[in-house]
Amino acid sequence: MARSEAEVRFQAFKGLLRPAIRYFLKTSHPFKDFVDIAKELFVEIAREEISKTSLKINPSRISVMTGLHRKEVKRFSAAGEPVRKQAPHVLVRVLNVWEQDSRFHSKTGRKRALTHEGENSEFKSLVECVSKDVHPGTVLFEMERMGLVRKRSGLVRLIKQYPRFHQDPSKGLDFLKRDIESLFESVEENLFNREEVPNLHIRTEFDNMVKSAVPEIRKWLLEEGAAFHKKARDFLSQSDLDLNPGIQGEGGGRVSVTAMSATYPKK
Numbered sequence: 559m560a561r562s563e564a565e566v567r568f569q570a571f572k573g574l575l576r577p578a579i580r581y582f583l584k585t586s587h588p589f590k591d592f593v594d595i596a597k598e599l600f601v602e603i604a605r606e607e608i609s610k611t612s613l614k615i616n617p618s619r620i621s622v623m624t625g626l627h628r629k630e631v632k633r634f635s636a637a638g639e640p641v642r643k644q645a646p647h648v649l650v651r652v653l654n655v656w657e658q659d660s661r662f663h664s665k666t667g668r669k670r671a672l673t674h675e676g677e678n679s680e681f682k683s684l685v686e687c688v689s690k691d692v693h694p695g696t697v698l699f700e701m702e703r704m705g706l707v708r709k710r711s712g713l714v715r716l717i718k719q720y721p722r723f724h725q726d727p728s729k730g731l732d733f734l735k736r737d738i739e740s741l742f743e744s745v746e747e748n749l750f751n752r753e754e755v756p757n758l759h760i761r762t763e764f765d766n767m768v769k770s771a772v773p774e775i776r777k778w779l780l781e782e783g784a785a786f787h788k789k790a791r792d793f794l795s796q797s798d799l800d801l802n803p804g805i806q807g808e809g810g811g812r813v814s815v816t817a818m819s820a821t822y823p824k825k
Contacts, residue, residue, distance in 0.1 A: 563750065574742065578592075579592070597626060597630055597634055598634045598635075600624040600626060601620055601624060601626065601630075601631055601634040601635045602634075602635065604619075604620045604623045604624050605620060605635060607623070608620070608623070617631040617632055617635075620635070647729065647732070647733070648688060648689060648692055648697065649697065649700060649701065649704075649706075651688040651689075652684060652685055652688050652697060652701075653706070653716075653719060653720075654791060654795070655684060655687045655688060655800070655801065656669055656684055656716055657669060657719065657791060658791060658792070658795040658798075658801050659684075659687065659801055661683075662680065662684055669716050671713035671714060671715040672684060672713060672714055672715075673712060673713060673714075674694075674698060674709065674712070674713070674714040675712055679694070681694055681698060681714055682694040685697050687800065688800075698714065704726075705717070705718060706718045706719075719784075719788075720784070736814075737816045737818070740814045740816060741759075741816070744757040744758075744759055745757075745759055758815075769823075772821050775821065776819065776821055779819040780819075783817040783819070786817060787815065787817060790815050794813055794815075797811075
C-alpha cells in the first residue's frame with residue numbers, strides 16, 4: 559500500500575537528521591545541546607514564517623505553532639525582534655560583480671586590477687555596488703587573508719575567483735547551511751509542488767572506482783565544476799538588476815546553483 563505524503567515527509571525528515579546527528583557525535587556534543595538547538599531553531603523559523611503574514615509575532619502564536627511552552631519561547635527569542643533576511647556572503651557578491659560588471663574589466667573583457675587607495679578608489683566603487691554598509695578596507699583585508707587578491711603598486715589584482723574557507727570553517731559551514739536549505743526546498747518543490755519546469759536535481763555515482771584514479775578524478779571534477787559555474791554566472795548575470803539596472807521587469811527573484819563532489823574512502 560502506498561504511503562501517505564505525511565509518512566513520506568516524516569521518513570525524509572529522519573534521513574535529513576542523520577548527517578546532523580553524525581556530526582554531533584563526531585564533535586562530542588551531548589544530546590542536550592541538540593535539543594536546545596532544535597528548540598531555538600523551531601522558535602526562529604516560526605518567527606520567520608509568521609513574519610511573512612500580516613500577523614503580529616508574539617510568544618503565544620509561536621507556542622501554538624511549535625508546541626513549545628511559552629517560557630521556552632521567551633527563553634530562545636525576544637518577542638518583536640526583527641527577522642533578518644539571509645543574504646549571500648558579501649565576498650561572493652563582490653567577486654561576482656568583479657567578474658561580470660564591465661566597469662571593472664579591461665578593453666579585452668578581462669578582470670582588471672583596481673585602485674584601492676582613497677575615497678574615490680575603484681575597489682571602493684566595486685564594494686559599494688554590493689553594499690554600502692560594509693567598509694571596503696574590511697572586505698579587502700578579508701580577501702587578502704583568504705588569498706583571493708594581491709596588492710602591488712597601488713593596485714589590487716584578483717588572483718582566485720573562489721573563496722577557500724579552510725582558514726575560517728565558520729564561513730564554510732555557513733555555505734553548507736545555505737546549500738542544505740536550498741537542496742531541501744528544491745527537492746520538496748519537485749516532489750510535492752512540481753512546476754512545469756522542475757528544479758535541477760541530478761546525482762551521478764559510481765561505487766567501484768580504481769582507488770589510484772581518485773586524485774585525478776577529484777582534480778577533473780574541480781576544474782569542470784568551476785567551468786560550469788563560470789558559464790552559469792555569465793548566463794544568470796544577464797538578468798540581474800544589480801548588474802543591469804536598465805533591463806525591464808520586477809526584481810527580487812533568486813536563483814542558486816550548487817555543485818559538489820565526494821569521494822570515498824577518505825585518506
